[in-house]
Amino acid sequence: MTKHGVVIGPEDVAAARHFSFPPPRTAAGGESCRKLAAQVDLGPAVVGSWLDSMKASSPRHRLMAPVPGAADAEHDDWMERHPSALDRFDALAAAAKGKQVAVFLDYDGTLSPIVEDPDRAVMTDEMRDAVRGVAARFPTAIVSGRCRDKVFSFVRLAELYYAGSHGMDIRGPTADANHHHGNGKVYRRTTFPNLHHHHRLFVFPPSSHSRKLTVRPCNAPGGGGGGGGALPAGERVPAGDAGGVRGAGGQGGARHPGRQGGGQQVLPVGPLPLRGGGVLGRALRAGPRRAEGPPGPAPHPGPQGAGGPPHDPLGQGQGAGVPAPRPRLRRRRRPRRRLPHLRRRRPHRRGRLQGAARARARRRDPRVQVPQGHQRVLHATRPRRGQGVPAQARRRQRRQLMIRPAIRFPFPP
Ligand SMILES: O=P(O)(O)OC[C@H]1O[C@H](O[C@H]2O[C@H](CO)[C@@H](O)[C@H](O)[C@H]2O)[C@H](O)[C@@H](O)[C@@H]1O
Numbered sequence: 001m002t003k004h005g006v007v008i009g010p011e012d013v014a015a016a017r018h019f020s021f022p023p024p025r026t027a028a029g030g031e032s033c034r035k036l037a038a039q040v041d042l043g044p045a046v047v048g049s050w051l052d053s054m055k056a057s058s059p060r061h062r063l064m065a066p067v068p069g070a071a072d073a074e075h076d077d078w079m080e081r082h083p084s085a086l087d088r089f090d091a092l093a094a095a096a097k098g099k100q101v102a103v104f105l106d107y108d109g110t111l112s113p114i115v116e117d118p119d120r121a122v123m124t125d126e127m128r129d130a131v132r133g134v135a136a137r138f139p140t141a142i143v144s145g146r147c148r149d150k151v152f153s154f155v156r157l158a159e160l161y162y163a164g165s166h167g168m169d170i171r172g173p174t175a176d177a178n179h180h181h182g183n184g185k186v187y188r189r190t191t192f193p194n195l196h197h198h199h200r201l202f203v204f205p206p207s208s209h210s211r212k213l214t215v216r217p218c219n220a221p222g223g224g225g226g227g228g229g230a231l232p233a234g235e236r237v238p239a240g241d242a243g244g245v246r247g248a249g250g251q252g253g254a255r256h257p258g259r260q261g262g263g264q265q266v267l268p269v270g271p272l273p274l275r276g277g278g279v280l281g282r283a284l285r286a287g288p289r290r291a292e293g294p295p296g297p298a299p300h301p302g303p304q305g306a307g308g309p310p311h312d313p314l315g316q317g318q319g320a321g322v323p324a325p326r327p328r329l330r331r332r333r334r335p336r337r338r339l340p341h342l343r344r345r346r347p348h349r350r351g352r353l354q355g356a357a358r359a360r361a362r363r364r365d366p367r368v369q370v371p372q373g374h375q376r377v378l379h380a381t382r383p384r385r386g387q388g389v390p391a392q393a394r395r396r397q398r399r400q401l402m403i404r405p406a407i408r409f410p411f412p413p
Pocket residue numbers: 023024025026028029030031032033106107108109113114115116117118119121143144145146
C-alpha cells in the first residue's frame with residue numbers, strides 16, 4: 001500500500017554512514033564470486049561483465065592500484081561520481097513523496113566497517129537500531145555478495161529481507177511456520193508482501209551487479225503507473241534469471257500472459273479447471289451471482305485489508321463471492337398411469353351377486369336362475385396377445401366377464 005505523507009528523516013538514513021576507505025585487502029574479496037561462478041555455468045562473457053560491473057560499483061583497493069597514490073585519486077574521483085545521498089536529502093525526499101519507498105542496503109562497508117578478517121565485519125548495536133527503525137517505516141532489504149546466512153548472522157533482524165550471493169538467494173520475513181529456517185530464522189522466498197500487491201520483486205542478472213534488485217509495478221513497463229494489480233498473486237520471477245532486463249514483464253495491461261523474455265519469466269497462476277466439484281465447482285464456473293437472492297456475506301477483503309478494494313480474481317468488479325446454492329424444490333410425483341390389465345389383481349373372492357348385479361343378470365337372461373350363495377365372481381384377466389380392443393370395448397368385456405361365472409349354472413330344463 002502506498003504510504004502517503006511519510007517523511008524521511010536524516011536519522012532514517014543513518015545507514016549512509018561512511019567507513020574507512022580504502023578497504024584492507026584480503027584474499028576473501030572475490031572468493032565468493034569465483035565460487036559462485038564455478039557453480040553456475042554463466043559463461044566467460046557473463047562472468048567478465050559481472051566482475052566489471054562489481055569493480056565499477058566500488059573503488060579499487062589501495063594495494064591494487066597500479067601506481068602508489070593512484071588509489072586516493074581514484075577514490076576522490078569515485079566519490080565525486082557517487083555523492084552521498086545525505087547531501088541531496090531534500091531532493092530525495094521530494095522525489096519519494098507519495099511513492100512507495102523500499103530501502104536496499106549493502107552490508108560490507110555500509111552497515112559494517114571494512115576489516116581485514118571478513119568474519120569480524122560485525123555490525124554495531126547503534127547501526128542495528130538504525131536499520132530496525134528504517135525497516136519499521138519501509139520494506140528494507142540487505143543485498144550482499146556474501147551468502148545470505150552469513151549476513152543474517154551479522155544483522156540478526158528478522159524483519160528484513162536478505163538477498164545473498166549477489167541477489168541469487170533471497171528470503172524475506174514471514175509469519176508462516178512452514179518457512180522457518182533450520183536455525184530458527186524466519187524467512188520467505190522472493191516476494192515483498194509489505195508492498196502494494198501489484199508490485200513484485202525482479203532480480204537483475206548478475207551482470208548488472210550494481211542494480212541487483214528493483215521493484216516495479218507488474219503492469220507498467222518501466223516502473224510507471226500504480227494501477228490495479230493486473231497479475232494474480234503467485235506470479236514471480238525466479239532469482240538468478242539470466243538475461244537482459246527490459247521493463248517489468250513486457251506486455252503492460254495483459255492479464256495472464258505466460259511470458260518469457262526480457263530477462264524475466266512470469267508464470268501465470270490461476271484456478272485449476274474444475275470438472276464437477278459439487279456445489280463449489282458449479283458456483284466457481286458460473287461466476288458471482290450476487291444479484292440474485294438474498295445478500296451474501298461481505299466479499300473477502302483485498303490485500304490492502306478491509307478498507308481496500310475487494311479481492312477480485314475474476315476481474316468482474318464484484319469480488320469472488322461464492323453464492324449459496326438455491327434450495328431445490330421438491331417435485332410432485334405424477335401418478336403413474338397403469339394399464340388396466342397391469343393393475344394388481346385382486347385375489348379371487350367368493351361372494352354373492354348382490355342387489356343390482358343380480359337383477360342385471362336376470363335381465364340378460366330371464367331364464368337364469370341364480371341361486372343365492374353360490375355365485376363366483378371373477379375379475380378381468382389379462383387380454384391375450386393380439387386381442388387389442390379399444391378401452392370402451394374392453395370395459396364392456398370386463399363387465400361381461402364379471403357376470404359370466406354366474407351363468408355357469410345349468411339352465412332350467
Ligand atoms: O556486497 P557486499 O555486502 O558489499 O559484500 C562484498 C564482499 O564483502 C566482503 O568483503 C569485503 O568486506 C570484508 C570485511 O570487511 C573485507 O575484508 C574485504 O576486503 C571486502 O572485500 C565479503 O568477504 C565478500 O565475500 C563479499 O563479496
